[in-house]
Amino acid sequence: MKQTTTARAVMVLGTSSGAGKSWLATALCRWYARRGIDVVLYKAQNMSNNARVVPGPNGRLGEIGSAQYFQALAARAAPEVRMNPVLLKPERDTASQVVVCGEVRADLMAVPWRERSELLWPYAERALQALRAEHELVVIEGAGSPAEINLHSSDYVNMRTARSADAACLVVTDIDCGGAFAHLYGTHQLLPANERALIRGFVLNRFRGDASLLSPGPERLREMTGVPTVAVLPMWRGHGLPEEDGVFDDRSSGGAGAGLRIAVIAGPHISNLDEYQSLRGVPGVRLCWARTPGDLAGADWVVLPGSKHTTGDLAWLRAQRLDGAIARHAAAGRRVLGVCGGLQMLGRELLDPWGVDGGTPGSVSGLGLLPLHTQFEPTKLLRHTRARFGTLAGDWAALSSLAFDAYEIRHGRTVCIDDDEAHTASPSSTATTVALRNEYDEPIGWQRGSVLGIYAHGLFESAAVLRLLFGAEVRTLDAVFDGLADCIDEHFEPGVLMGLLGGSPPPASTNS
Numbered sequence: 001m002k003q004t005t006t007a008r009a010v011m012v013l014g015t016s017s018g019a020g021k022s023w024l025a026t027a028l029c030r031w032y033a034r035r036g037i038d039v040v041l042y043k044a045q046n047m048s049n050n051a052r053v054v055p056g057p058n059g060r061l062g063e064i065g066s067a068q069y070f071q072a073l074a075a076r077a078a079p080e081v082r083m084n085p086v087l088l089k090p091e092r093d094t095a096s097q098v099v100v101c102g103e104v105r106a107d108l109m110a111v112p113w114r115e116r117s118e119l120l121w122p123y124a125e126r127a128l129q130a131l132r133a134e135h136e137l138v139v140i141e142g143a144g145s146p147a148e149i150n151l152h153s154s155d156y157v158n159m160r161t162a163r164s165a166d167a168a169c170l171v172v173t174d175i176d177c178g179g180a181f182a183h184l185y186g187t188h189q190l191l192p193a194n195e196r197a198l199i200r201g202f203v204l205n206r207f208r209g210d211a212s213l214l215s216p217g218p219e220r221l222r223e224m225t226g227v228p229t230v231a232v233l234p235m236w237r238g239h240g241l242p243e244e245d246g247v248f249d250d251r252s253s254g255g256a257g258a259g260l261r262i263a264v265i266a267g268p269h270i271s272n273l274d275e276y277q278s279l280r281g282v283p284g285v286r287l288c289w290a291r292t293p294g295d296l297a298g299a300d301w302v303v304l305p306g307s308k309h310t311t312g313d314l315a316w317l318r319a320q321r322l323d324g325a326i327a328r329h330a331a332a333g334r335r336v337l338g339v340c341g342g343l344q345m346l347g348r349e350l351l352d353p354w355g356v357d358g359g360t361p362g363s364v365s366g367l368g369l370l371p372l373h374t375q376f377e378p379t380k381l382l383r384h385t386r387a388r389f390g391t392l393a394g395d396w397a398a399l400s401s402l403a404f405d406a407y408e409i410r411h412g413r414t415v416c417i418d419d420d421e422a423h424t425a426s427p428s429s430t431a432t433t434v435a436l437r438n439e440y441d442e443p444i445g446w447q448r449g450s451v452l453g454i455y456a457h458g459l460f461e462s463a464a465v466l467r468l469l470f471g472a473e474v475r476t477l478d479a480v481f482d483g484l485a486d487c488i489d490e491h492f493e494p495g496v497l498m499g500l501l502g503g504s505p506p507p508a509s510t511n512s
Contacts (some may be wrong), residue, residue: 007132009142009165010500013174013185013199015147020205020233022067024172026241028485029075031497034485038136041071044124044157045086045143047096049271049308050242052077053382053407054102059334061382062102063087063093066242066274067141069207073219074481075139078399082127086120091309101127106382117154123155125162125164130289132165137501140167147190157196168200168500171227174454176206181217188225200500201230208235226430231492239487240480242274263290263299265342267313267321270408272306272340278460293325301335302326302341305458309399310412311358314366323367330369335395336451338370343453345446346410347372354378356411369451371418371432376411383408385438387456391446392435396452400466406456408444414455416446 010028014021032039041259046065056062064084072079072372081102088096098108098116100123105327108116146158162169171187173180191199202221204214205298211232218229247335262279266289279287290296304326306315317323330336338346347366355361356376357505366372388403436445436454445454459465467471475483488497 007135007139008501009162009167010022011138011142011162011165011167011169011198013142013146013162013169013187015145015171015180015187017132018204019174020172021143022071022481023239023241023484024170024203024205024233024488026067026071026074026481027488028139028497029480031488032092032137032139032483033076034482039075039139040077040135040137041068041075041083041139041141042131042178043079043084043086043141043143044128044161045066045120046084047090047143048276049089049269051087051099051272051383051409052079053409054081054083056081057103060102063099063382064102066272070241070274071139071141073477073505074484079133079449081218085124085127089271089308095177097308098269106262111252114154117156119287121156121160124161127164128161128221138165139304140165145187146195147187148239149190149320153213159191159198159362164193164196167400169198170201170203170230170500171199172203172205172510174206174366175204176208178432180204181221184221185224186489192297193405196225197382199225199227201496204229204364205233205235206235208230211472214369226293228493231488233487233491236487239484240277240280241484242277242476252502259284260300260301261286261288262301262303263288263296264303265290265317265326267316267333269309269313270305272457275339275457276303276305278466278474282466282472284472285470291320293321294321296325296329299334301337304336304338304345306339307341307345308360310344311350311352311364314350314364315342317345326367327369328466330449330451331394333394333450336369338353338451338453339411339459340457341453342410343370343372343455344374344414346370346451346453347374349373350412351375360416368490370446370448370451370453371416372414372446374412375416377413378411380411381408381413383438385440385444385456387436387438387444387454389417389436390434392447392452394434394445394450396435396450399465401463402468404459404462404465406438406455406458408438408455410455416443418448 005116012021013436029041037380047063047423050066052066052069053061054064062081069079098114115336118302119208143157182197222228346369348368349365353361382408389399404449432448434443438444
């Protein structure tokens with residue numbers, strides 16, 4: 001690794017959440033990496049239930065936001081916890097699990113926001129300066145908007161980070177939402193003068209139409225702020241990068257004529273959605289989000305994804321009467337897949353003696369489609385694994401004996417209470433069998449008829465799985481990152497991106 005005294009920093013700020021910060025930061029990571037620059041990414045604090053398992057301090061494993069994981073891959077850097085030193089994982093509307101340097105800090109959950117920020121900033125700043133000491137360039141992503149004047153004094157994720165790194169800042173806005181020039185102008189004006197001085201360019205994202213129609217907007221904006229508009233990025237829904245939060249763009253993929261319809265239950269505390277991104281690119285597959293029984297009508301598959309609050313999402317699912325619709329789907333012999341929290345919901349009982357899952361100790365009944373008991377433990381299990389399927393039956397048989405790289409991230413510990421589990425050598429429509437084991441030979445998946453539940457995240461990120469289940473090849477992540485870099489290379493004003501570093505652009509290279 002190259003050693004430098006102080007790395008340069010380029011920071012992506014936004015006028016709001018969802019403006020395109022993560023997308024642009026990922027593209028910048030690959031653009032600079034392709035020019036032979038030793039680049040690493042950083043986000044002081046993220047709030048997301050989409051997380052990945054990465055190396056942490058002292059040889060332990062920890063968590064970072066999925067967006068930062070993908071940005072690290074785009075930068076051709078090994079993901080690690082310093083890249084996202086603080087991760088907030090919402091559990092309820094008023095409470096989030098606090099992960100600091102990859103580890104859960106229960107003591108910080110009850111600390112009020114402003115006081116907690118002051119406690120968290122030293123961790124974030126140490127991680128930032130350590131990365132700057134070890135690399136040539138740090139691409140930094142902000143959070144939300146830097147111009148929330150009610151939060152400015154305690155916001156360390158945006159301008160405090162920018163000042164600490166002396167970052168050259170870009171401000172991106174979603175022009176498709178309307179009001180883009182007002183958002184950029186207002187964001188600029190609400191910042192103190194010393195912070196406005198760090199802004200080097202405005203970026204208009206998700207533009208549709210004739211760019212000449214933007215004039216005289218960018219020119220007037222520059223007259224009023226002194227900041228140029230350095231890029232107009234087109235609307236591009238098929239870029240292939242998982243969205244940081246939410247259910248992607250909430251549009252079904254694949255079109256009405258797609259041959260296979262997969263409905264993902266979209267509960268309020270849904271997590272780890274990035275692992276389904278590849279399904280959106282599979283020919284003949286239509287991926288949609290289900291919140292009502294009607295959304296399951298005509299579905300070939302029902303997927304219960306991960307959840308940060310399993311019992312809460314289970315209660316929501318019952319309130320929506322989705323429990324009966326899922327049971328009917330399974331009874332008809334159509335496929336049901338539960339992943340992590342979804343597996344827990346498929347079981348018979350969920351025990352929470354310490355109030356780990358929802359804050360209140362207790363127990364609830366599951367959907368009863370698999371004979372499983374789950375108990376939530378205070379210690380979170382984090383690990384990478386090489387998972388391997390056993391002998392599967394029926395529609396899942398194509399996965400028999402297949403191994404794939406996966407990760408586990410959970411508080412739940414699950415056991416099967418069905419004597420039929422012993423008959424793993426001859427699966428049938430009525431027996432419950434161990435379907436999946438991790439590299440420690442522990443059971444982490446069970447099948448009963450058309451119902452399959454697994455604890456391993458990353459199933460659909462395996463090219464072999466996609467080939468066996470759908471007969472399809474999809475774009476690799478590397479191809480996705482290169483596509484993002486190509487896009488900004490085409491649409492940024494010439495010389496701007498290298499100009500942020502104070503140099504002239506060397507020729508691009510697509511070689512690793």
